[in-house]
Amino acid sequence: MSEEKTIAATEKEIVEEFSLFDSWDDKYEYIIDLGKKLPPLEDRFKINENKVKGCQSTVWLASDFREGKVFFKADSDAMIVKGLISMLIRVLSGHTPDEILSDKLDFIREIGMTTHLAQTRSNGLLSMVKQMKHFALAYKIKNGSITEYEHGRTENKSN
Amino acid sequence: MMPSSTIQKAQTLDVIAIRKQFPVLNREVKGRPLVYLDNAATSQKPQAVIDALLDYYTNYNANIHRGIHTLAEEATAAFEETRDAVQRFIHAPAREEIIFTRGTTESINLVAYTWGRKNIKSGDEIIISTLEHHSNIVPWQILCEEKNAILKIIPINDNGELMMDEYKQLLGPKTKLVSIAHASNALGSINPVKQIIEWAHAAGSLVLVDGAQSTVHLDIDVQDMDCDFFAFSAHKLYGPTGTGILYGKKHILEDMPVFLGGGEMIKEVTFAKTTYNDLPYKFEAGTPNIADVIAFKTALQFIEDVGKEKIRKHEQDLLVYATAQLEQIPGLRIIGRAKEKVSLISFVIDKAHPQDIGILLDNRGIAVRTGHHCAEPLMKCYHIPGTIRASFAVYNTREEVDELTGGLRKAIKMLS
Known part of the structure; x- marks a missing residue:
């Protein structure tokens, strides 16, 4: 899906989807629905190392790097955060580190969800975006020598 | 003997008059009148202050x-x-x-x-x-x-x-x-x-x-x-x-x-x-x-000027009323059932994260606190990550408690 589209195109798509909603209730219902549909992260990824810091709710984020592209998977115990995560994954996953690093995620503002990026929300969306960009940066640096790398340790590997 | 309604009136405070002294209570949040139930974090300020x-x-x-x-x-x-x-x-x-x-x-x-x-x-x-x-x-x-x-x-x-x-x-x-x-x-x-x-x-x-x-x-x-x-x-x-x-x-x-x-x-x-x-x-x-x-x-x-005794009675009335109303919500569990309580209620809801509830209540103009309330050891003691806390002040009303319970029912429905 997102692998064929540019980040900007996916963002535009999301903005268009949200423009159909009249009320905030509808927007939240949609986000909650996205949260419910996001496949749960396998338990082996739900470890401390993959926790995103600074969240009132818990967010786990794992990524891997294949053929020059970063792929994210994530989960949360809170449904709205999970819905927001689902959108971030849809936008950023499957793109190159450079594409991810240069994106400003303007769609969040355009769909009226800026408050979720505010410090006060402490829902970890901001930390989540930062962490996604950190992964991208790390892969970019490593990309000089390797093209296959998996980040987000699993229980097996950490044992 | 005085009729009970007269006694009642003498002892209860005029919440409408009190609300008029707090300018922030006139504002709207997300298109609805603000329902401020985060008084344990900080209370609003009267115009005189x-x-x-x-x-x-x-x-x-x-x-x-x-x-x-x-x-x-x-x-x-x-x-x-x-x-x-x-x-x-x-x-x-x-x-x-x-x-x-x-x-x-x-x-x-x-x-x-x-x-x-x-x-x-x-x-x-x-x-x-x-x-x-x-x-x-x-x-x-x-x-x-x-x-x-x-x-x-x-x-x-x-x-x-x-x-x-x-x-x-x-x-x-x-x-x-x-x-x-x-x-x-x-x-x-x-x-x-x-x-x-x-x-x-x-x-x-x-x-x-x-x-x-x-x-x-x-x-x-x-x-x-x-x-x-x-x-x-x-x-x-x-x-x-x-x-x-x-x-x-x-x-x-x-x-x-x-x-x-x-x-x-x-x-x-x-x-x-x-x-x-x-x-x-x-x-x-x-x-x-x-x-x-x-x-x-x-x-x-x-x-x-309002009188501490009157304030306490009013707040305790809200506490008792809110407790009774919240208890009727399926899946809601009140955390903290001490015999003597100040006017705040902490609760959790089955299968709903406090944060989701907090966001959805805010979406209806209702301000509550969610999280561990800077008391992480206490939350660990109850084996919960946090609660939803509604705390009442002199200017809150039973109608606002109804807004809270209505908002909660709607939030639970959206999340289930």
Whole structure:
């Protein structure tokens, strides 16, 4: 899906989807629905190392790097955060580190969800975006020598 | 005999008239009238308090205690009047026992850094409880670590009440301080501080009472309570932020080393030696928070004008009503069922994260607090990541409680 589209195109798509909603209730219902549909992260990824810091709710984020592209998977115990995560994954996953690093995620503002990026929300969306960009940066640096790398340790590997 | 409705009217407060005094209650959030139920975090401010701040900056802004000009005299007089008002409000024996700080947190830290560093030795014991706010945990942890002293914790029962028998067992010859919340910010439990203090004193220990959550709700008489220290914040009593109080018994305060060094707290300074000012100025280094302290007097006046008894009745009515209404919501579990509670309710909802509930309530203009309420050890004790907390003040109404329960039902439906 997102692998064929540019980040900007996916963002535009999301903005268009949200423009159909009249009320905030509808927007939240949609986000909650996205949260419910996001496949749960396998338990082996739900470890401390993959926790995103600074969240009132818990967010786990794992990524891997294949053929020059970063792929994210994530989960949360809170449904709205999970819905927001689902959108971030849809936008950023499957793109190159450079594409991810240069994106400003303007769609969040355009769909009226800026408050979720505010410090006060402490829902970890901001930390989540930062962490996604950190992964991208790390892969970019490593990309000089390797093209296959998996980040987000699993229980097996950490044992 | 008076008809009961007349009695009722005489004893209840005019909430509509009170609401008119709080301008923020007129605003809308997300297109709906604000329902502010986060009063345990901070209360809203009446117009009179806002006016007092404006009046100070508009008409007599000056630094206090040192200037000889008219503005300085007026500002000093107004500032010191608040000290007198606080003294009366908590029934302290002397005005110099009232020290202005930035808030409860600084008040507790002041004691930890001055009294604590002088009096706590290796092997000494400090007792707190499971119910404490981080502000009444961390300063003692820092002190205990530094002094190799021991922090002991009074456990709670399932209702969120202190286990007094266990407390008695914890007291001993090594106990130097018991530092305890008067009321829990996370559960609302009112602790039996008089009993706690009596037993602590019998064991030779001092007692600090954290009054952050109690002072706005309960009658505070530090002499009757016989606490050695009492700490609270102005902003939870309809006053400005950034101002707090530390009350301490005079002979203890006099014996304490100074906290921060600088202007105001000195008597004489030479490069060889500095002698310190008398109480309370000894602990008030630098230019204080003049405007907010002055406006705090107006906040106390507001409470006294309405009447603490009336406020308590009103808030307790909301607590009882809200408890009954919330209990009817399937899957909702109230955390903290102490017999004596201040007007706040913590709860969790099956299969719904507190944060989701908080966001969806905010979407309907309802402000509650979600999370661990700066009481992580307490949340761990209940094996929950956090709660949703609704806390009521003088201006809240039963209709607002209905808005809350309606909002909760809608949020639960959206999330299920």
